[in-house]
Structures are given as C-alpha cells and as structure tokens.
Amino acid sequence: MGGMANGTDQAMFLDPAIRNWVLFPITVIMVLVGVFRHQLTILMAGEPPKPDAKDVRQGKALMRGQILAQNSAYIPAAALAARKQYLCQAYEDGEYLKNKASKDQGPANLMADPKAMEAMMGGMKSQMMGIVPQTLIMGWIQFFFSGFILIKLPFPLGLRFKQMLQSGITTPNMDVRWVSSLSWYFLNLFGLRGVFALILGSDNSADGTRDMAAMGTMGAAGQQPGQPQDFHKQFLSLKDSLAIIYHEWDLANVEQRVLVKYGKQSRLFKSSAE
C-alpha cells in the first residue's frame, strides 16, 4: 500500500460498501444541509422592517454631523463655520429627535418599542439557525455510523487524538491514522467551506465553523444587543466634538504639493499660510 517499509504499517483494506453508504452520503448530506441552511436563512430574514420617517431622520442627522467632522478640510472656512453653528444649535435644541418633548427622559423602554423587539427576535432566530443543524448532523452520525473504521488519514497524528478520532472502537493497538466517521465529519466541516464559497458566493450562511466562533463570543456580547440608542446623548456628544474642530484647509499648500509631485521641488516647506 504505497510501499512504505514502516515496521508498524498496518495494511488493511475496507469494504467498498462502506465507501458507498457512509463516505459519500456524509459529504453529500453536509453539502445539501449547508445549502438548505443558506436558503432558509435568506427566507427567514424576511423583509427588513419599514423604517419610520422620523427614525431615519434621526440617524441621518447624526451621520450628517459625522460627515462634516470627517470632511471639514474640503470646504471653505466660512462654510464650515456656518454649518457648525447651525448643527450645534439644532442638536442642542433636539430639532431632529423623534420625540422632541421627551428628550430628557433617557432611553425608551425596550419592550414598549415593537420594532426593537422584532430586531432582537431576528438575531436570535439566525443564531438558532446556526447551531441546530450542526448538532443534528453530529447526533445523526454518532447514532448511525459509530463503531467502525471509515477511512485512513494520509498523515500521522499524536496519540492524544486517538480517543477522539476512534471513538467507539476499543482496539488499543490500531494506528491513529485509522479513524471513525466522526472525524470524517470534522474533516468535512472544515474542508467544505471553500466549496460553499464557490457555490453560494462569499457571504453565505452555510459555514458551520463560523457559528462555533460566534457561540464563543455570544456569552460576552449577548448582553448588549437590544439597547435602543439614546439619540439625544449622541447628538450632544457629537455637538461637543464638532465644536472643537479646527479648520485645516486641504488646499493650503497645494502649489507645493504639485511642485513636489512633478519633481520641481525636493520637499514640502512650511508655508506661512498654514
């Protein structure tokens, strides 16, 4: 079998029926379940909830302030000053808030806002979508396909893995390279990610390992998701950061930059305009 003169090389041949009825079915089932999960996730995501005009206005007003802060270098100083003054005043007065009257009351109760509730349920649904199929398939494999050797790995592993990979088979001397169906499941889990990317495009929901990683972080971040944003506080903090912006005209030393770019001047000098 490959002509290796290894003293402990155990040459065994397996029944082709195992190949037909275990090896291929496991792989095919995993691919199909992955595709099914992807389509189901798309189906269950449903329509995004229709946003209220006032909600959108809140968010966009915040974005406008942030964009101004980011791009302050590209407009003249007078324009920046005018925008700054208008926006700071508006944020202070709560012009853009959804309920202008209740601006000092703090964040709304989560349960009272139906839209936030729906967003939370959607998150939980997609998490369930990830965990359940993996658990089901693992249970199915362990129920039906346990107690026999499925395949031989072409590469050696340490003895510690023997217990995990040969689960259910009590032969102490068999090479670690002979493994059971559960390890074939793990191989497929990691190896089929490329195939899913090929079939389903890049942001597919068929990836089992991504859910395992998500489960790890779920405990830490799971407490956060539902808090509604307190726009009034955000407006105020944005107003503070806007107020201290210093205008740096991007065109201040543009003539020097052009000269440097075309090699007529060796480097930038500090100009008196800055």
Added chain:
Amino acid sequence: MADASEIYKHFEPTVQHNALALSNIHTLTSWGVGTAAGILGLTGWNGFIFFVACWAAISGLILGVKCGGQPGVYFKSGAMDVAGTPMLNTLLSYVLVWTLMHALVYIYD
C-alpha cells in the same frame, strides 16, 4: 493631507469581487492538487511539502499573470492577501480532498 483619504482609497464592491475570485481560484486548485496528491499516494510530510510547493507555484502564477506583478493594485494588503492569509483555509480544503482521494484509491478494494 487629511487622513480621510484613506477611507476613499478602495472601492468596496471591487475589493469584494477580487476576494471572491481569489477564493474561487484557491478552492478549485486545492481540489486539483489534493486529487493529485491522493492518487499519487503521498503520505505524511510528503503531502504537506507537495502542498507548499504547489501553493508557491500557484501564488506565483496569480501574482505574475493575473495581477501583472502588482498585487497592491488589486488587493488591499498586496502579496500577503494573495499568498499568506488564505493559506490555512486552503490547507484544510486540501487535506479533505487528499484524504478522500487517497482512501478511494488505496484503501478501498
């Protein structure tokens, strides 16, 4: 010069398109290379050396022919994005196919 120019440096849809194309190339070639390794009967370290050699050859081809020698134009992190980061993912795919083909040819009757 404002720091904001960094944000507008890369056009996001093209970046994603390039990443997907690269991923497809890696998947298809890893299946081909894995099949070759399995049929050839490579085991142990030989299989991994074969993978590294083929990975170097294929990355060289991608950089030379597809990127025209300038990976920085097509990918955010240049050559590292092409040859370094996807290596682990492709290795897992390769091991799957290598195990499968090796078993089909040598283990089953």
